Amino acid sequence: MSWSEFGKRFARRTGARELMDDLGDALASDRDICMLGGGNPAHIPEIEAVFQAEIERILANEGEYRRMFANYPSPQGEERFRTSLANLFNREYGWDVTAKNIALTSGSQAGFFILFNLLAGRQPDGSFRKILLPVTPEYIGYQDLGLTEGMLTALKPTIEELEDHQFKYRLDVSNLEIGPDIGAVCISRPTNPTGNVLTDNEMEQLLSAARGAGVPLIVDNAYGMPFPQILFTDVKPVWNPDLIMCMSMSKLGLPGIRTGVIVAEESIIDAVGSVNSVLSLAVPSVGAVLLNDLVASGRILEISEKIIRPFYVAKKDKALAHIHDEFEGIDYRVHKPEGALFLWLWFPGLPISSEELYRRLRQRDVLVLSGHNFFPGLDVEWQHRDECIRMTYSQDDSQVQRGIAAIAEEVRRAWQEAR
Amino acid sequence: MSWSEFGKRFARRTGARELMDDLGDALASDRDICMLGGGNPAHIPEIEAVFQAEIERILANEGEYRRMFANYPSPQGEERFRTSLANLFNREYGWDVTAKNIALTSGSQAGFFILFNLLAGRQPDGSFRKILLPVTPEYIGYQDLGLTEGMLTALKPTIEELEDHQFKYRLDVSNLEIGPDIGAVCISRPTNPTGNVLTDNEMEQLLSAARGAGVPLIVDNAYGMPFPQILFTDVKPVWNPDLIMCMSMSKLGLPGIRTGVIVAEESIIDAVGSVNSVLSLAVPSVGAVLLNDLVASGRILEISEKIIRPFYVAKKDKALAHIHDEFEGIDYRVHKPEGALFLWLWFPGLPISSEELYRRLRQRDVLVLSGHNFFPGLDVEWQHRDECIRMTYSQDDSQVQRGIAAIAEEVRRAWQEAR
Numbered sequence: 001m002s003w004s005e006f007g008k009r010f011a012r013r014t015g016a017r018e019l020m021d022d023l024g025d026a027l028a029s030d031r032d033i034c035m036l037g038g039g040n041p042a043h044i045p046e047i048e049a050v051f052q053a054e055i056e057r058i059l060a061n062e063g064e065y066r067r068m069f070a071n072y073p074s075p076q077g078e079e080r081f082r083t084s085l086a087n088l089f090n091r092e093y094g095w096d097v098t099a100k101n102i103a104l105t106s107g108s109q110a111g112f113f114i115l116f117n118l119l120a121g122r123q124p125d126g127s128f129r130k131i132l133l134p135v136t137p138e139y140i141g142y143q144d145l146g147l148t149e150g151m152l153t154a155l156k157p158t159i160e161e162l163e164d165h166q167f168k169y170r171l172d173v174s175n176l177e178i179g180p181d182i183g184a185v186c187i188s189r190p191t192n193p194t195g196n197v198l199t200d201n202e203m204e205q206l207l208s209a210a211r212g213a214g215v216p217l218i219v220d221n222a223y224g225m226p227f228p229q230i231l232f233t234d235v236k237p238v239w240n241p242d243l244i245m246c247m248s249m250s251k252l253g254l255p256g257i258r259t260g261v262i263v264a265e266e267s268i269i270d271a272v273g274s275v276n277s278v279l280s281l282a283v284p285s286v287g288a289v290l291l292n293d294l295v296a297s298g299r300i301l302e303i304s305e306k307i308i309r310p311f312y313v314a315k316k317d318k319a320l321a322h323i324h325d326e327f328e329g330i331d332y333r334v335h336k337p338e339g340a341l342f343l344w345l346w347f348p349g350l351p352i353s354s355e356e357l358y359r360r361l362r363q364r365d366v367l368v369l370s371g372h373n374f375f376p377g378l379d380v381e382w383q384h385r386d387e388c389i390r391m392t393y394s395q396d397d398s399q400v401q402r403g404i405a406a407i408a409e410e411v412r413r414a415w416q417e418a419r
Numbered sequence: 420m421s422w423s424e425f426g427k428r429f430a431r432r433t434g435a436r437e438l439m440d441d442l443g444d445a446l447a448s449d450r451d452i453c454m455l456g457g458g459n460p461a462h463i464p465e466i467e468a469v470f471q472a473e474i475e476r477i478l479a480n481e482g483e484y485r486r487m488f489a490n491y492p493s494p495q496g497e498e499r500f501r502t503s504l505a506n507l508f509n510r511e512y513g514w515d516v517t518a519k520n521i522a523l524t525s526g527s528q529a530g531f532f533i534l535f536n537l538l539a540g541r542q543p544d545g546s547f548r549k550i551l552l553p554v555t556p557e558y559i560g561y562q563d564l565g566l567t568e569g570m571l572t573a574l575k576p577t578i579e580e581l582e583d584h585q586f587k588y589r590l591d592v593s594n595l596e597i598g599p600d601i602g603a604v605c606i607s608r609p610t611n612p613t614g615n616v617l618t619d620n621e622m623e624q625l626l627s628a629a630r631g632a633g634v635p636l637i638v639d640n641a642y643g644m645p646f647p648q649i650l651f652t653d654v655k656p657v658w659n660p661d662l663i664m665c666m667s668m669s670k671l672g673l674p675g676i677r678t679g680v681i682v683a684e685e686s687i688i689d690a691v692g693s694v695n696s697v698l699s700l701a702v703p704s705v706g707a708v709l710l711n712d713l714v715a716s717g718r719i720l721e722i723s724e725k726i727i728r729p730f731y732v733a734k735k736d737k738a739l740a741h742i743h744d745e746f747e748g749i750d751y752r753v754h755k756p757e758g759a760l761f762l763w764l765w766f767p768g769l770p771i772s773s774e775e776l777y778r779r780l781r782q783r784d785v786l787v788l789s790g791h792n793f794f795p796g797l798d799v800e801w802q803h804r805d806e807c808i809r810m811t812y813s814q815d816d817s818q819v820q821r822g823i824a825a826i827a828e829e830v831r832r833a834w835q836e837a838r
Contacts, residue, residue, distance in 0.1 A: 001686050006566055007537040010697055011690035017494055028498055040491055052478050059471050069675045072459055075436055079447055106525040109700035118426040144697045147425055256488045256704035258525060267420050271430035278429055278563045281528035285675035286705050
């Protein structure tokens with residue numbers, strides 16, 4: 001088959017494709033694979049019970065059933081839910097938004113595809129604009145979203161060393177300059193893959209720089225407030241017309257329904273609706289109807305705060321403790337885990353590349369992700385890139401424990417080979 | 420906000436966007452709007468009961484619940500369902516396909532976005548290829564799918580006049596020439612908007628021409644076999660590696676779950692999976708899990724044949740009878756309704772444009788679609804284009820009846836004004 005330019009670019013094996021293939025293979029396999037690679041949220045029985053009860057209620061009501069399954073919603077997504085969500089933001093955080101500030105997308109990734117390509121790429125005047133990722137490592141899924149190559153540019157952070165084998169990436173303000181070739185700035189907060197939560201001060205610096213350049217700041221809030229609150233520091237959600245806030249229903253435990261949320265000023269939401277209608281006619285209503293009452297009543301905040309967050313805090317603490325046990329004697333650092341469902345491990349001076357470490361672990365049926373995938377758009381030399389891996393701690397404790405032991409063994413072996 | 424080239428192209432008001440806005444407004448409105456514009460499938464209580472029972476079963480089973488809601492599927496979509504569907508095709512129609520020949524997409528429209536842009540548009544060698552629509556009128560949703568302008572080209576059909584105010588569009592073989600500037604041929608069968616079902620002979624002519632040019636023939640089978648069977652003629656589904664067959668779950672009564680199906684040779688399916696993973700990480704699993712047992716058991720054929728098809732046959736017959744009653748004395752034709760859920764009305768010599776007729780009906784809270792939207796890529800002059808409207812007959816009988824009466828009144832008024 002002869003592919004178009006689009007085909008050559010998008011039909012190739014991308015990082016996101018490898019990740020999803022790994023995930024799919026592991027889930028389909030009969031082997032006992034230790035799946036620390038993907039971002040599948042945990043199965044939390046109390047949360048599943050809440051959703052099951054909601055679906056039961058919807059099934060028992062003809063109008064609700066039809067709203068969920070049997071009707072096309074409007075291009076920006078199911079309107080009642082968008083109104084409920086706007087009300088929640090206004091009530092809880094004092095924002096001033098309406099349904100016209102909110103669009104749903106076919107998953108959060110689809111939202112980034114739309115936003116990146118609306119705001120960057122080839123411009124009508126012949127120039128070219130990029131998306132700036134001011135703090136790498138950043139989310140692997142951003143890598144291939146551009147319809148044209150070279151749509152991302154990124155900055156190297158500074159590294160703040162902390163106690164207890166921890167560290168934190170910090171915005172390097174000395175490098176932060178937003179020229180006319182930038183169409184938007186984008187950060188994930190909490191950051192996938194590192195669990196970093198940029199400080200309020202860093203956020204203000206970014207927003208002020210973006211404002212100065214007349215471009216929006218996109219905040220990927222897939223793990224944050226008001227749901228699912230896989231966030232271990234105190235953060236008050238802010239929004240203003242210069243911000244584009246993106247959220248996801250996936251990390252509540254609902255990745256199968258594919259629903260992302262974008263909160264932005266009206267002209268952006270209107271544009272997203274238009275792209276939705278061309279690209280997919282409409283976006284799924286399942287999540288919007290499933291979550292509507294939980295959002296309208298504010299109960300979503302309660303289950304996020306009282307069930308989801310403590311669940312992940314406990315998982316994170318357990319995984320960290322295993323790491324400190326198993327890695328005894330290895331030179332290692334863990335990024336301070338402030339949110340999201342990953343630990344980001346750094347092995348300074350590791351004698352093999354993180355990609356080789358990934359392969360060796362895969363041989364042992366332990367799936368992690370090599371850190372080198374998480375520097376999209378960064379075109380400076382940096383050894384650090386090949387010294388890190390991302391591991392998920394959302395899976396069964398025994399799996400996580402086995403995975404951590406295997407990582408420790410392989411890192412030790414790599415050092416022994418090098419001696 | 421300053422948009423990129425992509426933004427300028429996709430953020431504008433497209434035909435599909437207007438359609439979806441109309442639909443969304445009408446559903447959200449308190450007014451008694453006669454919604455004959457959109458393609459929302461009917462609410463068939465017996466079918467809804469089948470789906471409700473399936474969902475109840477899934478909710479009661481932890482593994483099934485998680486498969487539906489809580490896990491990411493692989494990039495081509497939920498694998499078990501793809502296997503069940505392949506088995507159905509092989510068992511019922513003697514095809515020779517596996518799960519590797521099947522990809523799911525976030526709705527059928529998303530599948531066409533991917534296929535059109537994979538197969539046409541700017542080529543790596545600098546040339547440009549188009550999608551050929553060999554029989555217009557064709558589906559409005561194809562219009563704006565190209566990442567670059569001018570991606571569609573279309574042929575004018577011949578018109579076969581039939582008895583009883585009916586007619587049928589026919590492939591004009593004398594015009595059928597597939598040059599090197601064509602990347603694929605595409606037809607909807609049954610056709611949206613006309614309800615046309617291209618004959619087996621026409622299909623063979625198209626396939627042979629496409630083969631001769633070394634390009635695939637895309638068949639949009641959203642209304643056809645094996646489900647939902649909104650198809651009133653005898654058609655045996657065929658597939659071979661030169662065909663790309665596209666299906667939808669929407670017209671079963673499930674537009675809210677956004678699931679399309681593509682059956683094609685493996686390299687195409689693999690490419691679709693790659694695009695899925697970049698554009699949306701994964702596609703929804705809700706439909707794939709909901710329909711799995713119905714497909715695996717073959718029961719989907721039974722409910723399509725015994726419930727869905729007869730339902731639409733009765734609706735179509737009723738609507739046709741109303742038309743013949745109400746249009747008495749008007750010069751009108753109806754395209755022979757062989758499938759899909761629309762009637763395509765032609766008013767030869769109509770003194771106002773179909774767009775003006777649409778506006779006048781809209782003033783009366785009767786929504787139809789103007790026919791001029793349904794000739795994407797056709798760049799010849801043809802008065803016929805402005806003489807047709809599409810109306811849906813899937814809604815409540817009283818609505819359909821009121822709509823038909825209003826159409827008749829407005830057409831009569833247009834003729835009176837012209838005298």
